[in-house]
Amino acid sequence: MRLSYKHKFVYIAIGKSGSSSIREALGEYSCIEYWGSDPEKSEYIHTNLRDVKKIFSFTDSEFDSYFKFSFVRNPWSRVVSYWNYINQCKISYLKNNHHPYFGPVCIKILKECEQDFSLFIKLWNWHLPSFFDMLAKGDGTLLADFVGKLENVQEDFNIVCDKIGIPQQQLPHQNKSKHKHYTEYYDDETREIVAEKYAKDIKYFGYKFGQ
Numbered sequence: 160m161r162l163s164y165k166h167k168f169v170y171i172a173i174g175k176s177g178s179s180s181i182r183e184a185l186g187e188y189s190c191i192e193y194w195g196s197d198p199e200k201s202e203y204i205h206t207n208l209r210d211v212k213k214i215f216s217f218t219d220s221e222f223d224s225y226f227k228f229s230f231v232r233n234p235w236s237r238v239v240s241y242w243n244y245i246n247q248c249k250i251s252y253l254k255n256n257h258h259p260y261f262g263p264v265c266i267k268i269l270k271e272c273e274q275d276f277s278l279f280i281k282l283w284n285w286h287l288p289s290f291f292d293m294l295a296k297g298d299g300t301l302l303a304d305f306v307g308k309l310e311n312v313q314e315d316f317n318i319v320c321d322k323i324g325i326p327q328q329q330l331p332h333q334n335k336s337k338h339k340h341y342t343e344y345y346d347d348e349t350r351e352i353v354a355e356k357y358a359k360d361i362k363y364f365g366y367k368f369g370q
Contacts, residue, residue, distance in 0.1 A: 160206055162191040162215070168323040171208050171229040173293050175237045175244065177309045178205075180330045181230065181316065188325050207293040208302045226322050227302060231290040232309040233366045234357035235350065239341040241287055242276055245269065280349040291359040306364070342369055 161170040161181075166188055172178035206214070208229075212222050232240075245265045252262025272278040294303040305322065307315030313330055320327045345353075350368055354361060361367075 160191070160211070161185040161189040162211070163188055163323070164190050166323045166325065167224060168226045168228065168319075169208070169211055171211070171227070171293060171303070172205055173229055173231070173290055174205055174287055175240045176230045176232040176290070177312050177330070178230070180312075180332060184316070184328055184330055188323070205288075205293075207288075209296065226304050226319075228305040228307065228319055228322075229290070229294055229303055230307045230309055230312060230315065231360065231364050233341075233370055234360050235345065235353050235366075235368055236341040237287065238280070238353055239276075239338065239344050242279060242344070243338045246274075276344050277346065277349050280352050289357055289360055291363050301363075308364070310370070 160172050162168070163185075170181065170185055170189075172182055208227060211217075217225075245268055248258045248261050249265040249269055251257040252259070252265065256262075258265070268279070268283055272282055290306075291301075294306065295301050305315075305319065307319065316330055317327045345368075354368070
């Protein structure tokens with residue numbers, strides 16, 4: 160998450176949607192970046208928009224005056240990206256002891272699903288929250304003022320920069336991974352599992368398998 164009192168914005172960082180790159184780009188303009196000394200353990204890095212209002216005790220009028228935004232991504236592509244990230248973190252942890260908090264978690268996940276993507280989809284309860292749930296009120300209406308898409312992240316981030324009054328800038332590409340096109344990972348069953356889990360995201364943000 161990023162928050163700025165000066166520029167009056169709240170950015171909700173949601174995992175595997177370009178959040179590392181966007182957090183870095185917004186860092187120098189933010190008053191609030193992380194809580195705690197270890198970003199991987201930070202309780203509020205990926206907090207939802209509802210809780211931001213509570214954490215900072217914003218009144219309704221104060222909260223309304225902030226530009227609240229986030230970015231989303233095709234859910235099927237997002238899950239494949241997360242799968243590859245887990246594999247990368249395991250290798251990095253075993254080789255160089257990087258990701259000391261998440262590395263052992265990755266090893267456990269990969270062991271339980273026998274390093275098979277289909278079993279990962281069928282057996283594991285992924286820590287990837289719904290985009291819509293992160294950005295909506297309890298009554299199901301959207302709290303965010305703007306939702307960009309990773310598929311056209313630079314263009315949408317330029318819109319954000321104009322809205323919050325900072326210079327447009329080229330986004331860095333953090334945590335980039337090389338893998339096959341996400342559609343090649345799925346069969347009919349695993350495609351439908353993801354569709355059911357992220358049905359609200361798919362419907363609200365207009366995603367389709369194969370995009």
